[in-house]
Amino acid sequence: MAARKAAKKPNVSAEELKTYYRDMLLIRRFEEKAGQLYGMGLIGGFCHLYIGQEAVVVGLEAAAKEGDKRITSYRDHGHMLACGMDPKGVMAELTGREGGYSKGKGGSMHMFSKEKHFYGGHGIVAAQVPLGAGLAFSDMYKGNDNVTFTYFGDGAANQGQVYEAYNMAELWMLPCIFVIENNQYAMGTSTKRSTKSPSYWERGAAYGIPGEEVDGMDVLAVKAAGQKAVEHCRAGKGPYILEIKTYRYRGHSMSDPAKYRTREEVQKMRDERDPIEAVRSMLLTGKHASEEDLKAIDKEIKDIVNASAEFAKESPEPALDELWTDIYADMAPQTA
Amino acid sequence: MATEILMPALSPTMEEGTLAKWLVKEGDTVASGDIMAEIETDKATMEFEAVDEGIIGKILIAEGTEGVAVNTPIAVLIEDGESADDIEASSAPAPATLNDAEGKAAAPDTASTPDTRPTQPQVDTSPDWPEGTAMKQQTVREALRDGMAEEMRTDDTVFLMGEEVAEYQGAYKISQGMLDEFGPKRVIDTPITEHGFAGIGVGAAFGGLRPIVEFMTFNFAMQAIDHIINSAAKTLYMSGGQMGAPMVFRGPNGAAARVGAQHSQDYAAWYMQIPGLKVAMPYAASDYKGLMKTAIRDPNPVIFLENEILYGRTFDVPDLDDYTVPFGKARIWREGDDVTIVSFGIGMQYALEAADKLAEDGINAEVIDLRTLRPMDTGAILKSVMKTNRCVTVEEGWPQGSVGNYISSVIMQEAFDYLDAPVINCTGKDVPMPYAANLEKHALLTTQEVIDAVKQVTYR
Numbered sequence: 035m036a037a038r039k040a041a042k043k044p045n046v047s048a049e050e051l052k053t054y055y056r057d058m059l060l061i062r063r064f065e066e067k068a069g070q071l072y073g074m075g076l077i078g079g080f081c082h083l084y085i086g087q088e089a090v091v092v093g094l095e096a097a098a099k100e101g102d103k104r105i106t107s108y109r110d111h112g113h114m115l116a117c118g119m120d121p122k123g124v125m126a127e128l129t130g131r132e133g134g135y136s137k138g139k140g141g142s143m144h145m146f147s148k149e150k151h152f153y154g155g156h157g158i159v160a161a162q163v164p165l166g167a168g169l170a171f172s173d174m175y176k177g178n179d180n181v182t183f184t185y186f187g188d189g190a191a192n193q194g195q196v197y198e199a200y201n202m203a204e205l206w207m208l209p210c211i212f213v214i215e216n217n218q219y220a221m222g223t224s225t226k227r228s229t230k231s232p233s234y235w236e237r238g239a240a241y242g243i244p245g246e247e248v249d250g251m252d253v254l255a256v257k258a259a260g261q262k263a264v265e266h267c268r269a270g271k272g273p274y275i276l277e278i279k280t281y282r283y284r285g286h287s288m289s290d291p292a293k294y295r296t297r298e299e300v301q302k303m304r305d306e307r308d309p310i311e312a313v314r315s316m317l318l319t320g321k322h323a324s325e326e327d328l329k330a331i332d333k334e335i336k337d338i339v340n341a342s343a344e345f346a347k348e349s350p351e352p353a354l355d356e357l358w359t360d361i362y363a364d365m366a367p368q369t370a
Numbered sequence: 371m372a373t374e375i376l377m378p379a380l381s382p383t384m385e386e387g388t389l390a391k392w393l394v395k396e397g398d399t400v401a402s403g404d405i406m407a408e409i410e411t412d413k414a415t416m417e418f419e420a421v422d423e424g425i426i427g428k429i430l431i432a433e434g435t436e437g438v439a440v441n442t443p444i445a446v447l448i449e450d451g452e453s454a455d456d457i458e459a460s461s462a463p464a465p466a467t468l469n470d471a472e473g474k475a476a477a478p479d480t481a482s483t484p485d486t487r488p489t490q491p492q493v494d495t496s497p498d499w500p501e502g503t504a505m506k507q508q509t510v511r512e513a514l515r516d517g518m519a520e521e522m523r524t525d526d527t528v529f530l531m532g533e534e535v536a537e538y539q540g541a542y543k544i545s546q547g548m549l550d551e552f553g554p555k556r557v558i559d560t561p562i563t564e565h566g567f568a569g570i571g572v573g574a575a576f577g578g579l580r581p582i583v584e585f586m587t588f589n590f591a592m593q594a595i596d597h598i599i600n601s602a603a604k605t606l607y608m609s610g611g612q613m614g615a616p617m618v619f620r621g622p623n624g625a626a627a628r629v630g631a632q633h634s635q636d637y638a639a640w641y642m643q644i645p646g647l648k649v650a651m652p653y654a655a656s657d658y659k660g661l662m663k664t665a666i667r668d669p670n671p672v673i674f675l676e677n678e679i680l681y682g683r684t685f686d687v688p689d690l691d692d693y694t695v696p697f698g699k700a701r702i703w704r705e706g707d708d709v710t711i712v713s714f715g716i717g718m719q720y721a722l723e724a725a726d727k728l729a730e731d732g733i734n735a736e737v738i739d740l741r742t743l744r745p746m747d748t749g750a751i752l753k754s755v756m757k758t759n760r761c762v763t764v765e766e767g768w769p770q771g772s773v774g775n776y777i778s779s780v781i782m783q784e785a786f787d788y789l790d791a792p793v794i795n796c797t798g799k800d801v802p803m804p805y806a807a808n809l810e811k812h813a814l815l816t817t818q819e820v821i822d823a824v825k826q827v828t829y830r
Contacts, residue, residue, distance in 0.1 A: 066402055070421040073378030075441060080382070085403075103577070137610035144608035153576050153613070158600050164566045165601060168573015175529070175555070175579055198566025205561070283403065284419075289381030291414030297405070304403070360611035361645050363669035 046254055048322035054096065054253045055313045056331050058088035061112045062310060063339045064121055065284075068111065068128055071343060072288050077128045081142050084112035086283035089309035090215055091116035093256025094183055094276075097264050101178065105153040105166040106185035108143035109215075109282075113185065117150045121338055125346035133349030137356055160186055160193035163212070167199040170210035170273075181209040181267040189220025191234045200241040200273070207272040211263045212238075214277040215250070221286040222294040235277035245275025251307040281307070372427060372452055374443040380409060380416045387411045388436045389444060398426045400447070407433075407444075424449055490756070491749035491784075494699050498656070499688040508687040510680045513655035514544050517662030518582060520692070522552055525580060528666055529556040531571060532584030532621075541586045542622060542681055568594030568619070572601045572671075575615040580666060585621035588637050588675065602671040603646030614646075618665045620674035623651070624716060624766050625814060627679070631802035636767035638715065641673040642743040642776070648697055649744040651675040653718035655685035657741050660695030668697070677716045698745035702754075706734030709824050710754040712777055713764035714740040717815070720796070721764045724820035733828060743773060748780050755781055759790040760827040764820055769797040791827035796820050 065083040072081050084091075087109075095116045098104075106113045114124050119135065127134025127145050135145040143157040153169055156162040166184025173180040190196065191214050203210050214234045218225050231237065235245035244266070248259040256278060263274040281303045285292050317323040377387070388410040394400055400420040407418045427448035431438055438444065508516075522528045529552075534541045536549040536559040549557045560567040564585060571583040585591040591598065598619060606614030624636040641649045648670055650661045658676070665672040687693075703718070704725050713721040718739050725735040736754050740746060755761050761781055763774030774795030781793055799813045 066421055069419070073380075073418075073421075074376060075379050078382055105573075135610065136608055136612070139610055140608040146605075146609035146612050148612050153573075154605070154609070156601070158596055161569065161596060161601055164569025164597070165573035165576065167566075168570035168575070169577045170573075171570055172574045172577025172579050175574070195565045195569060198561075198563035199569065201561060201563065202566060202570060285416070289384075289414075289416070291416055293414070297417075360607045360609075362648075363606055363611075363614050363616070 046257075048317070048320070050096070051313060051317055051322055052327075052331070054092050055310065055317060055328070056335065057092045057095075057116060058253065058310045058313065059331065059335045060121070060338065061088045061091070061115050063335050064115060064125070064342065065111060067339045067343050068125065069284070069288065071125075071129065071346070076347065077142070078130065079141055080108065081128065081288045082109040082286065083284040083288075084109055084282070086303070086308075087215060087217060087250065087280045088112060089253040089256055090213070090250050090278050090280050093253045094213065094260040096253075096257040097260030098181075098183065101151065101180040102264075103151045103153060103166075103169045103173070103180060103182040104185070105162045105169060105182065106155070107159065107162055107187060107190065108155070108157050109187070110143065110145065110155045114145060114147070114150075114152055114155075117147075117152050119145075119147050119150050119152060121342035122345040125342040126349045129346040129349070130351065131346060131349035132352045132356075133345060137360075138352040139356065139360065160190035160195050162186060163190065163193070163196045164199040166212075167203045167208055167210050167273075170203065170208040171206065174206070174208055179209075179268045181211055181264055183211050183213055185213045185215055187220065188214060188216040188218065188225050188234060189223070189228070191216075191237075192228060197237070197241070200238060200243055203273040204241045204243050207270060209267040209270070210273040211260075211267060212243075212245075212273060212275045214275065215280055216277055217280045217282045219282070219286065219294065222290070224294065233277060235275045238275040243273050243275055245277065248276055248278045250278035250280030251309045251312065253309055253313060372446055372448045373422065373424070375406070375445040375447055377431070377438045377440050377442045377444050378409065378418055379440045380411065380418070381413065384411050384440060386437050386439045389431050389433055389438050390415060392429060392433045394426050396426050396429055400424065400426060420447075422447060427452065491752045493747070493749040493753050494696075495702075498660070498695060498701065499690065499693065504689040505686040506689045507684050508655050508659075509682055509684050510655045510658050510676075511542070511544055511546075511682065513659035513685075513687055514662055514676065515546060515548065517659040518545070518666070519548060519551065521663055521666040522548075522556065525666075526556075527578065528580045528582065529558065530582045530584060531558040531560055531567060533560055533562055533586045535559060535584050540584075542678060544584070544681070564590050564593040565597065568597040569601065571617060571619075572597050572615050575602070575617040575671075576605070576613055581617045582666065583617065583619050585619065587626075587633060587678075588621050588623040589633050589635055591619065591621070591637070598641075598647070598671070598673070599644055603644050606670070607646060614669065615671045616669045618662075618672045618674055620662075620665075621676060622678040622681070623675035624677055625798075625803055628805060628807065628810060629803075630805045634803035636765065636798065638675060638743055638765065639767050639771055639773050639776075641675070642746075642773060644744075646671065647744060648672045648742065649675065650697065650742045651715040652741055653680065653713075653715055653739050655683070656687045656693070657695055657701065657739075659687060660693050661697070661741060663692075663694045664697060667694075675715060680716055695741065697742045698747050699741070700747035700750035701739040701741055702736065702750070703739055704735065704737040706736040707758055708734045709760040709762060709828055710736045710738060710751065710758045711762050711764060711820065711824065712738045712740065712751055712774075714743060714773070715766070717764040717766055720815055720817045720820050723817040724824065727817070727821055728824055731830070733824060733830065735824060748777075748784075751777060751781065752785050755785050756788045759788050760824075761789075761793045762796060762820060762823045762827060763793065764796045764815065766798045766815055769795060769800050772797050791829070794823040794827055796823050
């Protein structure tokens with residue numbers, strides 16, 4: 035992260051800082067609980083946890099306004115919580131229950147909320163990139179000033195459709211922020227083993243799209259970069275690329291043998307760069323919050339997460355009739 | 371309060387594993403995220419992390435133990451001041467799955483097919499236009515353009531995007547004049563990037579617009595098929611009905627002439643298989659227009675399969691302000707008692723020619739144009755077969771997994787007792803399309819093959 039400029043004095047209030055702490059903690063505790071429920075067999079299939087990457091979505095949401103859209107890959111729980119979706123509905127979707135955002139029919143990788151302008155949750159690597167450009171297209175067509183945050187990982191960044199989308203996004207000046215969450219591992223393949231060029235954001239230059247690298251373990255740095263990108267898009271200057279250097283502490287999914295990196299590497303990141311610890315220490319050293327204040331937040335989050343897990347366990351499985359609904363809009367349920 | 375730590379399931383299919391190694395010992399304090407043990411399955415060795423903080427009160431399963439079932443208690447976590455002895459006689463292993471009882475009880479009913487089927491299907495046989503309607507002569511090309519333009523005049527969320535649709539006026543001149551009328555905001559030339567622009571189209575539909583995405587031919591849509599199926603067709607279901615992709619993917623499909631294997635495939639059977647998609651494949655100009663208008667208004671993704679050879683063909687089109695054709699309603703082109711010929715798209719050309727020639731031999735064929743393949747008017751097919759007792763299907767696509775195969779199975783399941791002969795599927799030959807003129811002619815379906823098939827099922 036040598037290219038990063040020295041951080042300026044953060045322009046942030048104590049209240050905002052506390053909010054970021056709270057929002058990041060919610061994601062972390064939620065994901066830990068999801069991992070636990072997975073271990074208990076309550077969550078099935080694939081489950082990709084966001085632990086370690088919390089500052090990315092919390093920082094960018096701090097730069098968004100009502101009406102802005104977001105779309106991401108299958109590692110999507112953090113994005114949903116950060117944009118204000120109900121933890122109960124997300125957790126109940128993970129357990130495949132009626133109370134889930136998709137009535138139990140989508141699962142961990144496929145959730146949506148029209149109300150919160152969250153457009154998924156997509157299971158095909160990089161498919162969400164042109165889709166996100168299309169969402170931005172819809173806002174440009176309608177003539178409003180909304181922007182779309184299109185998230186994808188370093189793995190997806192090598193897919194061809196990303197560059198097809200870059201080309202059209204710049205050609206048509208779409209208000210789209212391409213957010214590369216570079217957690218350094220595409221499943222088990224480190225970026226060094228998949229990618230020769232040193233940085234992903236620089237590829238935007240080939241299409242005329244500006245961008246920058248951001249320290250993804252620093253929520254304020256992410257917010258500042260997000261504000262700059264948003265301003266660029268809202269001003270009608272076309273898309274912008276943020277390559278956010280982050281790190282996931284957990285495996286790619288729950289069934290990850292973790293043989294591609296050392297335990298020391300993960301531990302070092304947790305000890306030295308943890309985004310939540312950083313804000314916590316900022317709050318305490320700056321005397322913006324006391325240990326008691328933070329304990330109260332911890333307790334609040336723990337209660338929310340426990341309530342979401344209870345809800346997710348108690349919500350019934352979807353009725354069998356649901357098998358045949360939502361295949362076609364405005365049509366009677368399908369039958370055999 | 372003491373809590374049991376259970377043997378975790380570390381993959382979707384894991385049932386048991388080896389507790390390879392403990393990385394904590396009794397009395398150790400653990401925090402959420404600390405690695406406690408290594409678990410080995412047949413696939414990999416994985417680390418197992420603590421979820422809650424506490425003290426390891428007791429280790430119940432020694433390291434090196436093989437075949438530890440998922441959800442077996444492997445250790446006890448206690449809080450400060452508690453003793454591990456309090457929880458010595460702990461509960462038995464938890465059941466492996468949660469909903470065994472419910473699952474078993476519920477399995478067979480609602481989802482199964484009803485066993486009572488109507489012997490006579492309900493079929494909509496109303497005419498497509500009122501008697502006495504004035505008609506005009508139009509090519510398929512003009513009818514398609516009029517259908518799109520009429521809808522764009524009434525709904526400003528509708529727009530057309532694709533390669534060469536604007537300034538070039540359409541690679542096959544379908545969008546002739548549309549740029550002039552609607553401007554570059556609504557008639558948009560794209561770069562040659564099917565995968566990317568199909569995805570942008572689907573995203574725009576998620577965002578509340580009604581895109582018409584033109585593929586120069588459906589052969590090139592294979593580059594975009596992930597977005598058509600995974601992004602457009604499945605999202606309504608995956609979102610529990612919250613959002614979908616109301617849009618049209620259109621373009622010429624099937625063989626043109628002398629363009630070889632990569633430009634000559636019929637995709638009818640492929641798209642017809644996908645729940646969440648609707649599929650139209652018209653033959654006549656009036657249906658191109660009426661179905662296109664219906665497709666644009668439909669709140670679902672619609673695959674609209676056109677045919678290059680038919681673009682210049684002229685038909686009667688009703689001269690009405692707002693002429694639409696509903697999906698799922700077949701058109702009977704010719705009534706007859708001896709055999710049912712079912713086709714769609716350009717296959718209708720062979721079906722109708724064959725019927726004319728067969729009439730000369732005294733065989734009266736009933737010719738059904740399906741017009742849409744999903745939904746499919748199987749009622750019209752069954753009703754006809756119950757009258758004629760014989761059926762031949764006609765399509766240009768390949769034989770294995772064809773539209774005709776599906777129709778045959780529907781007839782067999784629903785009207786078996788009415789059949790006096792096996793259903794024959796006339797299809798294109800089971801080869802990639804050759805270039806050489808003589809070979810291409812043999813690879814394609816011919817009218818004579820349809821005549822031969824009809825004679826076979828009528829035992830003439």
